[in-house]
Amino acid sequence: xxxPLVLDIDGTLTTVDGRLDPRVLELLPDWExxxxxxxxxxxxxxxxxxxxxxxxxxxxxxxxGVVHVDDETSLLADPSAPRAVIxxxxxxxxxxxxxxxxxxxxxxxxxxxxxxxxxxxxxxxVAAAAGDEVEVVDTGYAFHVxxxxxxxxxxxxxxxxxxxxxxxAFVAVGDSENDVSTFxxxxxxxxxxxxxxxxxAAADVVLEAGYMDGTAAVLEAxxxxxxxxxxxx
Numbered sequence: 001x002x003x004p005l006v007l008d009i010d011g012t013l014t015t016v017d018g019r020l021d022p023r024v025l026e027l028l029p030d031w032e033x034x035x036x037x038x039x040x041x042x043x044x045x046x047x048x049x050x051x052x053x054x055x056x057x058x059x060x061x062x063x064x065g066v067v068h069v070d071d072e073t074s075l076l077a078d079p080s081a082p083r084a085v086i087x088x089x090x091x092x093x094x095x096x097x098x099x100x101x102x103x104x105x106x107x108x109x110x111x112x113x114x115x116x117x118x119x120x121x122x123x124x125x126v127a128a129a130a131g132d133e134v135e136v137v138d139t140g141y142a143f144h145v146x147x148x149x150x151x152x153x154x155x156x157x158x159x160x161x162x163x164x165x166x167x168x169a170f171v172a173v174g175d176s177e178n179d180v181s182t183f184x185x186x187x188x189x190x191x192x193x194x195x196x197x198x199x200x201a202a203a204d205v206v207l208e209a210g211y212m213d214g215t216a217a218v219l220e221a222x223x224x225x226x227x228x229x230x231x232x233x
Contacts (some may be wrong), residue, residue, distance in 0.1 A: 003171045004034040011175035021212030027219045038152045041209045042107040060155035065110025067155045069162040077110035077147035081133040085113045089126045111146035151179030205230040
């Protein structure tokens with residue numbers, strides 16, 4: 001019997017160049033346990049992916065700011081403080097760094113994402129001035145200006161409660177600082193080989209392969225009742 005899964009998307013279900021790996025469409029549709037997609041992306045992205053997989057939209061979006069389970073959506077953070085930080089950042093000459101692409105933040109409801117090419121020092125300076133109302137999380141794909149009161153781990157606890165599943169029954173796979181809280185809640189946590197230092201330190205096992213190669217190794221091993229390859233911490 002396979003365990004329930006909680007999976008990050010970027011850097012975990014993707015290729016090195018950021019494309020969704022086609023093995024996602026082979027390994028996940030028929031997984032005989034709940035699959036939670038937990039991402040820093042805006043809410044529509046994991047919902048769309050779940051739909052293409054033919055699975056229920058059980059998702060954690062915006063780093064825990066949005067949770068959807070059993071056809072119910074919960075917004076768990078107030079976006080006013082992050083938006084105020086961004087307004088101050090822009091007033092001081094900062095740039096979100098997305099060029100003309102408005103889709104990155106168009107559907108975000110609880111946080112704001114800033115490109116990793118933006119002025120990180122200025123962003124963190126402005127965020128620090130807001131005190132404990134906001135934090136900046138670096139996922140390697142964006143700087144997320146968000147409430148410190150929400151995270152993916154809290155989202156997983158909420159999802160598990162709604163599903164009637166012990167959070168420790170979940171196997172988590174991720175690659176980034178924003179996956180640390182998930183790793184702390186799930187029973188077993190795997191960091192893909194491309195994971196950042198925070199995720200690597202928090203994982204139970206560091207995989208031999210990166211990106212979807214690592215995730216696929218976990219899924220294939222679990223489906224076969226075997227131990228996924230990797231270095232246990």
